[in-house]
Amino acid sequence: MKFLDLFAGIGGFHLGMEQAGHQCVGWIEWDKFARQSYQAIHDVEGIWNASDIRTVRANELPQADCWCFGFPCQDISVAGKQKGFTAGKRSSLFFTVTGLIRDLEEKNRPSYLLIENVKNLLSINRGFDFLKLQIELDEIGYDCEWDVLDSAEVVPQHRERIFIVGHLRGRRTQQVFPIIQSDRQAISRSDATNTLTTRYGEAQGAGSYIAEGQPQKIKSAPKIIVNPHGFNKGGVKSIVPTVTAGSFKDNTFVLKVREATKSGHDVATIGDSINFAQPNSKTRRGRVGHGVANTITAGMEQATLTDDLKIRKLTPLECWRLQGFPDWAFNRAKQAGLSDSQLYKQAGNSVTVPVIKVIAEKMKIS
Template sequence: MFTFIDVFAGIGGFRRGCELTGGVCVWSCEKDKFVRPAYASNFDVADHEFAEDIEDVDPKSIPDHDVLLAGFPCQPFSTAGKREGFAHETQGTLFFDLVEIIREKQPAAFLLENVKGLLGHNSGITMFTIMRVLDDLGYRVYPKVIDADGFVPQHRERVYLAGVRDGIDLGWHELMGPWNAFEAPQQGSLQLRHILEPHDQVPDKYTLSDRFMAGLRTHKANQAAKGNSFSYRVFRSNEVAGTLTASYAKSGQSILIHQGRDRNPRKLTPRECARLMGYPEHFKIPVSDSQAYKQFGNSVVPPLIRAIVDAMLTWHYRE
């Protein structure tokens, strides 16, 4: 058994993946007033603190833990050339609060996640700062971009930073860290047919109207005439979807589902989004459709997190 904390918890994608490997959550934190009920509906928060605002948390009050998990927001970092320590370069960002926890609690390992664009953000300065700060804290950090395709029927590239504290031997190869042991399913092994409801069981409200479809076609043509790219993508059941984003409620044309030649395509239902992200059928969705789309679009993929944590931790953290 090992313990972990769930920072910027969202709806619990990190937590579910880690619990599947035998981990026990001892502290979690999430600020969004719509996300907190979703998290509390699916995980037991009665036996540990479920903090709200990370900026109000004293790191000393957080329980000791083996692993820190966080999908941290990417905020602007200082571009100062002088090396004056993490407080100078990350002050005013939520990453600073995360670093404070790591510095105070010194977990054996951590797993951080962010969008792939983090690698090139601010001409690479942001990523350079993050890596240097974590190194200064005494951690060896191993970044890797992973596509969730195979774990779920969705192309979803994200960057993961796996870190281990100096002096801790988790059996990682010095160059590749846990990624030597990481095993991913064959891409394309899961298709949309594995998560879609039968069309006759999907409420009509998810089918796009003729007016909406005409607007999409017109907008695409207008953008093409200007030399701009705009597309709506209609997927069939034997395909792998594109990336589910937090803006799906407003821009659902990114993943439309084919319903035959005589019917307009439709959006995914919230339950289908849950499946697309790798959540089980019993996962509760106690919010509106628009909030559900946002929450699943912001989530990590639990089966992928499970595989990463399995690769990170050796037998001495298991019962």
């Protein structure tokens, strides 16, 4: 199939769709840094593109079988102001997309819509916003199905997102959900251990490792020094309030991490992730990811406990790996001059590539 990549970011949809055998015929992205990465990563020479979807006219768009888009979630996410996707300035861009479809003759409309957003879309404004989305899709001729998928099925990152597939009525499209594999509803990846490890990678881009750095042999239990502004640099001895104490239990080093639970803490061991967002919060739970990362965000507020018993922030490369991007894609973006802060942001704003691939593999037109 041919597809359009809207709100393209760094091209998570592009890469996943391409891996499933589909062809990109156009893309739209307004952020200049994301465009810089997109052009460095993907072969887009000669492919139609635009920077602002609000200025695009329907007759300018190349014809495509599928439109892919994860419209902005800032007005929907639990981390945002939750104005809703109809009242919020950014998330209401969903209706800009459907407006373009309304302006197309039915024969030129895409057979599929592949839409991604935060899980909160299901419940914000007591579910009325999601109902409005379904009504809008119905009015422009699309039946829809949806499911909430966790990226942890394919990469070591808990990231629940809703995926909506629209089917243009009258076209012979194939149902996508549920995704079943190995006699269970799942999306799995044969080349991944699904754990956040601190092993050095055996092969570049393989799913058998995520964290960087050569492990060191442990001769004794060193004092854990944590610097929240750089982590283990320059001998700074400030302690993140989230981390309370470290000790050995059954010959395994454990680190107590403050959480709003009955015990008051969770325990992190080597290879676990630690979320240090809002360190003084008395209501936060789930700070420790046991073998996996929490949801990668644009701000990147996660660390890992390493083999040499240090706490360090996840690197931009690790965050891209946790989103399923191969190392060559990250390297191209890095070599294009992107800063670490932009690379963190781009990983947090992306979709998880293997999730897109497994959905795209089921999208066919008879």
